[in-house]
Amino acid sequence: MKKSTSLLLSGILVSGMVLGTIVTPVTVNAATQATTQADQTVTNYVTFLDADGNTVSPAKAYQGTKGQKITVAPDGFTSSDSSKATFGNDGDSKSVTVTKMISVKVNYVDQNGKLVNSETVNGGNGNDYKLTNLPAGCTWNNDAEQTINLVEGKEYNVPVTKKVSNTVIFKTADETEVGRTEIFGDKAGIKVSLTDAQLPEGYTTSSKDLTLQNEGNTQFVTVTKSAADGIIPIKGIVKVTVPLAHLYDKDGKVLSRSLTKDSRWQTNNKMILNGITYYQVSTTEWLKLSDILVEGSTTTNDKDNNSSSADTTAQKSDVRAVTTKNAGYAQIYDDNGKAIVNLKLGPNTPWATDLMKTQNGVKMYRVATNQWIKVSEII
Incomplete structure (x- = not known):
């Protein structure tokens, strides 16, 4: 550290003489400069x-x-x-x-x-x-x-x-093997859950939970092949066969509404979720297959060989799909214009259509074989 010392003199001039005193020396410390050396590349x-x-x-x-x-x-x-x-x-x-x-x-x-x-x-x-x-x-x-x-x-x-290991063999309902994996645990009798990565690609199962058995045992798990995104477009009618059929959302969660026995509903989608089959009856509502009877359905890719025989006045539809209004349920009519009892479409639901006609002065669109909806019921 550099030091500099100076003597400061102060005095009074008296009759040509300077009377002065020496002030205590003051030490000034030069500021220390910090230097940071960057990482140095060397050869x-x-x-x-x-x-x-x-x-x-x-x-x-x-x-x-x-x-x-x-x-x-x-x-x-x-x-x-x-x-x-x-x-x-x-x-x-x-x-x-x-x-x-x-x-x-x-x-x-x-x-x-x-x-x-x-x-x-x-x-x-x-x-x-x-x-x-x-x-x-x-x-x-x-x-x-x-x-x-x-x-x-x-x-x-x-x-x-x-650890204790079991072999898991995945089979479809017809006993076709579609994959294998192994599960492990500290001891027999504990619960082990299959991961999504262990399931065969493109398949799902109703439950991923298994109980670990003795070392070397083999377990069989039934799986169901999933459609693309789990939903299959169809056209058809479902009939409720239980006193009250619970409705479910697209994730399989039960909703607060139910449908009564013997009521019939138009459906346009089938879904397989965790091995359980559902049919869509409105935009956000689905019925379990176990609660209904499917009275007739075809995929939207199927051709209807009777498309022109039911009504000779019908012609090709001017739209590919119609959507019901967002208020109440839309009544379905047969080829003769007669209302079909207990058969309605849910509010704000889209339906594929292939034919249209004017009957008794009312324009109608066909949404399934022998099933028509009035233009006043759609948006």
Whole structure:
């Protein structure tokens, strides 16, 4: 720290004489300037040596950050765990200890002495290697056994604890096998849940929960093939067969409304959700197949061979779909213009149509075989 000292004189001029006093010296400290040195890139000349000090590769120029460990190595070698060399000042010469890259076989053996799995790992001869590819359904006995010291020509048997495992075979209703997986747990009798990734692609099941059985047992799970996005467009009628049929939303959650027995409803979509089949009866409402009777349905891609026989005055529709009004239910009429008892369409629901006609002065659109809706009921 730089110091500067000055003597300050003060005085009074009296009869040609200066009477003065010496004021206590004042010390001024120069401000200390803090300097931050950025990471410095340097070039060092590195010679690679083996564990016995023999030269593996002559000196070559390498760049790095001053103070950073030197990890580069010639082809077929890697930095030895024992090497502590770091990049020094620009132009320094450094010696780095390297070791030969090797491959060794690792066997994972369970608590009963049975081979669970094997793998080949690569690393530097004499270096430590941390194992990360633990076989499915196994745990390490302790953390220390995850690390092995690699020695050329050595084969390793690593102890692991294998959990109880069951094989799960997925079958469709007709007993066709469509996939397999394994489930694991600490002991038989505990609950294990299948993950979505374990289910065969394009299939679903009514329940993913299983009870783990004794080691080596096989379990069978029935799955159902899902349609694209789970919904199949159809045209048809469903009839309620139970005293009160609960309505459900598209996620399978029960709603507050119900439909009465023997009532009939137009449907335009079928959905398979978690293995349960539903039929849509309004924009947001669905009935379970177990609560209804499907009196007739066809996919929207099917051709109606009787499309022109029911009414000779009908002609091709001027629209591809109609949507019911958002107020009340829309009455359905037969080919003769007679209202069909207990058959109505839900409010604000879209329906495919292929024919239109004018009957008794009223324009109507066909939404299914022998089923028509008045133009006054649509938007």
